[in-house]
Amino acid sequence: MADKPQSYANHTRLDPLFHMILAPIGLILVIGAIVNLVQQNFSWSADWHALAIVWAFLVMFKVRLYALKNQDRIIRLEERMRLKHLLPEALRPRIGELTESQLIGIRFASDGEVSGLVEKTLAGNWDQKHIKKEIKNWRPDNWRV
Numbered sequence: 189m190a191d192k193p194q195s196y197a198n199h200t201r202l203d204p205l206f207h208m209i210l211a212p213i214g215l216i217l218v219i220g221a222i223v224n225l226v227q228q229n230f231s232w233s234a235d236w237h238a239l240a241i242v243w244a245f246l247v248m249f250k251v252r253l254y255a256l257k258n259q260d261r262i263i264r265l266e267e268r269m270r271l272k273h274l275l276p277e278a279l280r281p282r283i284g285e286l287t288e289s290q291l292i293g294i295r296f297a298s299d300g301e302v303s304g305l306v307e308k309t310l311a312g313n314w315d316q317k318h319i320k321k322e323i324k325n326w327r328p329d330n331w332r333v
Contacts, residue, residue, distance in 0.1 A: 193326065193328070194296075194326050194328035194329070194330070195326050196320050196321055196323070196326070199296065199320070199326075199328075199329070201332055211248075211249075214244070214245040215245070217241045217244075218241055218242055218245050220241075221234075221237055221238040221241040222238060224237065224238070225237070259332060260288060260292060263291065263292050263295055264288050264291050264292070266295070267291040267292075267294055267295050268283055268291065270295075270302070271283050271286075271302065271306065274299055274302045274303065275302070275303055276303060279303065279306055279307060279310075282306075282310055283306075286306070286309065286310070289316045290309055290314065290315070290316060290319060293309075293314075293315070293316035293317070293318075293319030293320050294306065294309070294319055295329060296320055296323050296326055296327050296328075296329060297319075297325075297326075297327060298323075298324075298325035298326070298327050299327075300325065301323065301324060301325060305319060305322060305323070308322070
């Protein structure tokens with residue numbers, strides 16, 4: 189992604205290890221464990237095997253979701269601090285009105301267009317997707333996974 193400037197069209201990221209290896213293999217293991225469970229007429233060992241596989245699959249996704257939620261919290265803090273420095277005095281008291289989702293969308297806006305975007309977002313209650321589409325000068329976030 190470093191080769192091309194980041195934009196709305198290409199800003200999403202994949203974690204190859206998670207999205208192309210761990211998740212598909214986990215899904216195959218869950219399906220295999222369920223098939224094995226049915227074929228063995230719900231035997232004790234097949235029950236435990238299926239339960240262990242489903243448990244591991246759910247743990248894998250929860251760990252990923254916790255990491256993403258932590259990133260969202262950091263972005264929220266980072267953007268509130270950034271907005272305190274960039275917004276005109278009249279808009280600063282309204283920073284708390286922005287939702288987490290809106291702050292996550294605003295993080296891609298260049299410093300020069302943040303004020304206008306915040307004002308429009310608050311007036312129109314824009315969602316993250318709308319905010320991102322309105323950004324003219326994209327500020328890349330290459331650390332998000």
